[in-house]
Amino acid sequence: MIRAWRQFVAIVRKDLVVEFRTREILLTMALFSMLLVIVFAFAFLSDPTRARDYGPGIIWVTVLFASTIGQNRLFDRERENGCLWSLLLSPTGAGTIFLAKATTQLVFTLLMELPTLLLILVFFDLPVVRPGAFAGALVLGTVALSLVGTLFSAMLMNARMKEVLLPLVTYPLLVPVVIAGVKVTSVAVGAPVAEDPGTWLRFLLGFDMIFAVATWFLFGRMIRA
Amino acid sequence: MRVRALDLRADRVVRIAGRRHLLRDVTLSATSGELVAVLGRNGAGKTTLLSVLAGRQNPDGGRVTLAIDGRPATGAAARAAIGMLPHDLLIYPDLTARENLAFFMTLAGRAPDGAFVSDVLARIGLARDGDRPVRQFSRGMQQRTALGRLLVSGADAWVLDEPTTGLDESGRRWLLALLSEQVAAGRLVLMSSHHPSEVAACATRTVVLEAGRVVLDGPGGADGTAAAFARMDGGAA
Numbered sequence: 451m452i453r454a455w456r457q458f459v460a461i462v463r464k465d466l467v468v469e470f471r472t473r474e475i476l477l478t479m480a481l482f483s484m485l486l487v488i489v490f491a492f493a494f495l496s497d498p499t500r501a502r503d504y505g506p507g508i509i510w511v512t513v514l515f516a517s518t519i520g521q522n523r524l525f526d527r528e529r530e531n532g533c534l535w536s537l538l539l540s541p542t543g544a545g546t547i548f549l550a551k552a553t554t555q556l557v558f559t560l561l562m563e564l565p566t567l568l569l570i571l572v573f574f575d576l577p578v579v580r581p582g583a584f585a586g587a588l589v590l591g592t593v594a595l596s597l598v599g600t601l602f603s604a605m606l607m608n609a610r611m612k613e614v615l616l617p618l619v620t621y622p623l624l625v626p627v628v629i630a631g632v633k634v635t636s637v638a639v640g641a642p643v644a645e646d647p648g649t650w651l652r653f654l655l656g657f658d659m660i661f662a663v664a665t666w667f668l669f670g671r672m673i674r675a
Numbered sequence: 676m677r678v679r680a681l682d683l684r685a686d687r688v689v690r691i692a693g694r695r696h697l698l699r700d701v702t703l704s705a706t707s708g709e710l711v712a713v714l715g716r717n718g719a720g721k722t723t724l725l726s727v728l729a730g731r732q733n734p735d736g737g738r739v740t741l742a743i744d745g746r747p748a749t750g751a752a753a754r755a756a757i758g759m760l761p762h763d764l765l766i767y768p769d770l771t772a773r774e775n776l777a778f779f780m781t782l783a784g785r786a787p788d789g790a791f792v793s794d795v796l797a798r799i800g801l802a803r804d805g806d807r808p809v810r811q812f813s814r815g816m817q818q819r820t821a822l823g824r825l826l827v828s829g830a831d832a833w834v835l836d837e838p839t840t841g842l843d844e845s846g847r848r849w850l851l852a853l854l855s856e857q858v859a860a861g862r863l864v865l866m867s868s869h870h871p872s873e874v875a876a877c878a879t880r881t882v883v884l885e886a887g888r889v890v891l892d893g894p895g896g897a898d899g900t901a902a903a904f905a906r907m908d909g910g911a912a
Contacts, residue, residue: 453784460781468769471808532763535731536824539765540782541755 758830
C-alpha cells in the first residue's frame, strides 16, 4: 500500500513538474477558457438582467470545453520516448497509473477553473449566494470530467483523430454531469429555479463513485491490451 | 540488493503482424549469470523477441514463463524482475537525469534514495550533468540515462536492444564492462547487437535468428561469436 502510494505521488509529481516547466497544458486550457468567456460575454451581455439564467450554463460549457484540451494532451508526454512503456513495464499497478493521471487532470482542470470562474463572476456580475453548493458542484463535476476524460484519453492515445474523437466519445457520457452541475450552480448563484441542490450533488457524488470504480477497472483491462 | 536467480523461458513462441510471422516457434531459455547475445540480420526478429521476453509484447502463440528463485512469477513480480532498454529510451525528456532516476526508482517499488541516485549518476558518467533536462543531452548521454534507469530499478534481468547505440568508443567500452560486471554479479542480460567485437567481449552465449526462427544457439566468446556471425553471413548469402 505504501509502495502504491509512493508510485502514485511520484507520477502526479512528475506530471506537475513537467507541466510547470513547460506550461503547455495549463496555459492552453486557461487561454482557451478565457477566450470562450469573452465570446460568451459579447454574445450575452446585451441582456445583463438574465445573467443568472445563462451564467451557470456558460460556466459548465467553458469548463467542459477547456478540460477537453487538457484531456487531449494528458498522455502526450507518455508517448514521447515511449515513456508509457516505462510505466507499464514497471511493477506499478494499472490502477495506480490511472488514479495518478486522473488526479493530474483534476489538478490541471481545477487550476484552470480558478481564473476562469473569477472572470465569469465578474463579467456577468453573478453573486454566489450558496458558496458550499457552488464549490461542491464544481469539485464533484470536475472529478467526473477527469475520470471519464482520463480513461478515454488513454484509450484514444494512438488514434489518428484523437482531438475529434475524444469529445465525441466523452460528451454523451458527461451530459448528465453538465446538467447536474448547471442545476446546482443555478441555485448557488441565486437563479429563480425550484431545484434541490442536495439531490443533484448526491447524483454527482454517485456518478463519481460509480465511474471511479468503472474507469479504474476498465483502464487496467484496456491499457495492457 | 541481492540479485535473484531467474529462469526465463520462451516455449514455441509465435508473434504475427498482419500476415507476417515475426517469430516462428521460438524456444529459448536463459538463466541468471548469462549474457545472451541475440543476433540476426535486419528484420530477423531480434527486437520482437526481446520485446516478448520483456513483456512488452504478448506472444500470439506459445508462452513465456519466468521463475524467480525457483518459483513462477507473473504480473508485478515479473515486471519488477525484468528491466528493458528498447530503442525508444523510456525516459522523460523534460525531467533532469536525476529526476528521471529518482522517479524510476520509486516506480520500481524502491524507497527514494538521493545518495543512491547520485552514485548511479556518477557510475553512468553524468555526475556533472545530472541536473540538466534530458532533452538537452546528446543521444549517448540519453542512452546512459536510460541505462541508469535499469541500475536504479534493481531489476534482476536486463533486456537491451542494441544498447551501444549513440555511445562513443569509450562509452562502448564502459557499457561492455558494466554488462560484464552485472553478469558476474548474477544478473541475466539479453542483448541484441550487430557488432562482433561487442558480442565477443561480453557474451556468454549467442543466439542467431533468421526470419523469426532460432537457427543457432551456441557459446559466446571469440570463437562462438565468430561462428554466429559466420552463420548469419551464410544465411545472407
